Amino acid sequence: MSIKKSSGIQKKYLQHTLVLLTLALLLSSMGVWVYVRKNMTSVIVDKYEFMNEKMGISLDNLYEKSDEVTAECITDDSVQQSLKAKGLENVEKNALSKYFAYIDLDDVAEYCYVDNKRNVYTKSYSNITYEEFKESGFGERLSGSYAGTEWFFTEDTLFGTGESALFVGRMVRSMDYAHEPGMIFFKMNDQFLKKLMENKEAMEETAVGIMDSSGRFCMQNFPSHFSLSGEDEKKLKSLAESGKSGIISQGQRLETGILQAYRQRESGLTIFTIVPNSVLTSGLNQILLVLIGIYVLVMLIAVGISLYFSRVFTRPIQKISREMENFDGKDFSHKLDIHTDTELDKIGHSYNEMLANIEQLVGEIKKQEKELRSSELHVLINQINPHFLYNTLDTIYMLARINGEEKTMKMIQALSSYLRLSLSKGSDIVTVADELENVKSYMEIQQIRNADLFHYEIDCQVEASKRWILKLILQPLVENAIKHGFDDIFEGGLIRIEVKEVSDRLSLTVYNNGTAMEQEMVDKINALGKTPIVELKNCFADQKHGYGIINIMTRLRLKYGEDVKFEYEVQGDGTKCRILLPGDGRKNDEL
Structure with missing residues (x-):
């Protein structure tokens, strides 16, 4: 094999060998020259x-x-x-x-x-x-x-x-x-x-x-x-x-x-x-x-030996290189059979294992693609269901109106509004106005179910139609306030929702005057509010009561990153939950 036809690694091997050999011969010749010159000069003198x-x-x-x-x-x-x-x-x-x-x-x-x-x-x-x-x-x-x-x-x-x-x-x-x-x-x-x-x-x-x-x-x-x-x-x-x-x-x-x-x-x-x-x-x-x-003869012998050994060592590497270049991602039957008693055997074995893993991954990907297509089909089919549900609710609303059932009409109207805003055509981001309308519909439904249990106040100090927020943030907080805060009362409850801008950050507050949350639970929730997202996901297990607090924390971290503040505070006879979102809350590419 000539150097021109040799592989890249063989060329580099030969080049480095020749450089090292030339350097060694040059240094040795200089040493011999100095020694011989000194001794010959001494003899002549x-x-x-x-x-x-x-x-x-x-x-x-x-x-x-x-x-x-x-x-x-x-x-x-x-x-x-x-x-x-x-x-x-x-x-x-x-x-x-x-x-x-x-x-x-x-x-x-x-x-x-x-x-x-x-x-x-x-x-x-x-x-x-x-x-x-x-x-x-x-x-x-x-x-x-x-x-x-x-x-x-x-x-x-x-x-x-x-x-x-x-x-x-x-x-x-x-x-x-x-x-x-x-x-x-x-x-x-x-x-x-x-x-x-x-x-x-x-x-x-x-x-x-x-x-x-x-x-x-x-x-x-x-x-x-x-x-x-x-x-x-x-x-x-x-x-x-x-x-x-x-x-x-x-x-x-x-x-x-x-x-x-x-x-x-x-x-x-x-x-x-x-x-x-x-x-x-x-x-x-x-x-x-x-x-x-002598040095020319040594150089020729060394080059010949280097060529021979370079071919011995690079032949399996060339074989590995050819197999990897010819691999088209479809045929996994070409396995490497290398026996050199060197580390190259491990490389060949690892290559064979890699082919087996790729073949397995390709099979899994094909299976997942098949399942994904099936899932997409189900999604397309399920898109029909909300329209059917809205039409059915409209029909029930008309029947209640004909029969003069005002409470039924009000509850159906609030439920329809709640469902429409919750689905939001698949979008995760809604305006502050839509989020407030959604939680308002939920509270009106709960007021119909629990007469005289509570009343609510909404104070929005920002331009709600131009400010954007992750949906379904306020409703789970209100749900927790009704279930746990008003568990021991029958009337006179208050839920106050406040939206404002604090130091260029959007502040969301939900307050209830029901039974105050125990301080131990407040500390535990506030500690979770500072937990990294990786650890927080491991805590996301308890959903038997619907969207929980960990659900809200996880979705906020996934959407806004670690710069989110989530905390509870016992205030007087009640409990207040406050959320601070980074930025000005406007819709942008990041959201």
């Missing part, structure tokens, strides 16, 4: 530190050799004889000139010995006079030295070549008498110092050079691709002029590479090696290529 130290030791040996040779020259009999008051014969002079040609010091290009009587001894073809020696300024080179061997790199003004070269010089003093000393100078050819840099590997890879105590380059051998920066040259010159000796720089980081330097104490020459950056990174580049190859 150690290698060239050792090589530079060897060259420094070789430089020490060269100086010691030159010092031994010049000391031998001083102790030679003919040299000591040349310093005495009596000069040498010509034969002796020629022999002395030839003596310096056979000293045990390699790579001597020229030599010059000046005794204390201004005699100059050189190779036969040099022919240097004392005046020429004086003008060369070489005599001043040894003015600060008593008897030590001096090395100096300078322009050849002594033998007249004008080229820069290394000279070895020393004062030659008499061992027996306090005579003026002589001076001896050896001009060394380039091979003398080049022997220090005979390591071919070093010559090919590193920059090697020698500087004198003034910071001037005596000799250098840089690779073709290497160029010393101005800043690095300043650092080298500073080291050469520092006056320190031995290893004066070890692993110092420069712009162009890593520096190792050794300064020879007596001669003041500094020999250095610089390992270029290209040498430091050449081995690392090869290792980097190997690492990249």
Whole structure:
């Protein structure tokens, strides 16, 4: 399966796997790179530190050799004889000139010995006079030295070549008498110092050079691709002029590479090696290529394994997805059969249970729809019954009128009015005027049934025809007042109904002067008035006496919400019930 044809979850799985794998490889490669670079740099630097130290030791040996040779020259009999008051014969002079040609010091290009009587001894073809020696300024080179061997790199003004070269010089003093000393100078050819840099590997890879105590380059051998920066040259010159000796720089980081330097104490020459950056990174580049190859191979293997396992894990998920997409809500026979020993088995089982539940719910809904249609049919049929009832009451009213039965006429008229307002064409909301008319009809019927038991008063202080209210609120309260308040009296009862506006709320009050309600019952009813609608519904069980107080509370809460106030109050010898409705009581969308 290719990634393009894979599912969305498989794509995301592969994407996240590749991201995590790439991040892991990147971090590991960075760690390996830093570790290998540090170790390889250390190995390379150690290698060239050792090589530079060897060259420094070789430089020490060269100086010691030159010092031994010049000391031998001083102790030679003919040299000591040349310093005495009596000069040498010509034969002796020629022999002395030839003596310096056979000293045990390699790579001597020229030599010059000046005794204390201004005699100059050189190779036969040099022919240097004392005046020429004086003008060369070489005599001043040894003015600060008593008897030590001096090395100096300078322009050849002594033998007249004008080229820069290394000279070895020393004062030659008499061992027996306090005579003026002589001076001896050896001009060394380039091979003398080049022997220090005979390591071919070093010559090919590193920059090697020698500087004198003034910071001037005596000799250098840089690779073709290497160029010393101005800043690095300043650092080298500073080291050469520092006056320190031995290893004066070890692993110092420069712009162009890593520096190792050794300064020879007596001669003041500094020999250095610089390992270029290209040498430091050449081995690392090869290792980097190997690492990249390994990581690419690991990436390919990981992608292959991820593809395989992603297919194993996503195949059941794809099966679940297809079944859910193809489910049309009608065919419940397609069950999932998944066996992966993972949580997906539970999902498949839950899906099968869901199908069974949906099938059951669909059956119940169809049954309820059938019952609803039957109920609607009964409602349509029952709509005929009120009309039949009204027509029958009208007929009875006409018969009572013909027979002159005024009470019967009045009772039938009140009952008809009560029924018409109670039904209200199925509406829950009526005007305050209709609600008052309804309760008035009910009270007139009760007055006919219970002569002289009570009389009533209605005080409406609002525009009744434009204010709306939930129907059948006042009638149950009046019914309770007649049944319970007037239970112990036979005449003189009073029911007063008051409707007014209090603080932008519609206030409905029903008062009766009958037997006052017990305070315990008042407290219980008032507590119910503050009960949440969910708990109030659980109390809605006692309806054997018709619409009860809990009925009124429940319907008010359902219609107006929790912002309804319903309370009883013992007032004098009677009982008052007050209802406060939110808003101004006008008909609106909420109602």
